[in-house]
Amino acid sequence: QVQLVESGGGMAQAGGSLKLSCAASGRTISTYAMGWFRQAPGKEREFVARISRSGYSTYYGDSVKGRLTISRDNAKNTVYLQMNSLKPEDTAVYYCAADTRDSYTSKEKEYDYWGQGTQVTVSS
Numbered sequence: 001q002v003q004l005v006e007s008g009g010g011m012a013q014a015g016g017s018l019k020l021s022c023a024a025s026g027r028t029i030s031t032y033a034m035g036w037f038r039q040a041p042g043k044e045r046e047f048v049a050r051i052s053r054s055g056y057s058t059y060y061g062d063s064v065k066g067r068l069t070i071s072r073d074n075a076k077n078t079v080y081l082q083m084n085s086l087k088p089e090d091t092a093v094y095y096c097a098a099d100t101r102d103s104y105t106s107k108e109k110e111y112d113y114w115g116q117g118t119q120v121t122v123s124s
Helices: none
Strands: 003-007 010-013 018-025 033-039 046-051 058-060 068-073 078-083 092-099 118-123
Touching (some): 018 033, 033 068, 033 078, 058 068
Parallel strands (some): 010 118
Antiparallel strands (some): 046 058, 068 078
16 A cells, blocks of 8 residues: 655745645555645535546646646656645645546545645635
């Protein structure tokens, strides 16, 4: 199985940027589609983005389209989430997840492995 560790979270001002990383170990991530989810206090976990095994296909939640970009470097066994034009409503714990299936899904229950999360806080 694969272990996932997120990093890069922290504090930012509205309009600023952060780049999250998700480093994998145990197995190569090239065999997984990868996703990012987030959970704000008092809210359910929300789909943010997904990238196919090859990196050719990407998908985004409606609230982040045009501002967040998911990418992957299979040689480094790492997935990234570039976050631009940040808003206070982006404040959440961000989780990286791996899916053994390559077909698109935004449902968290269909992802097989999860990281522990990294906190992102955006101030106005």
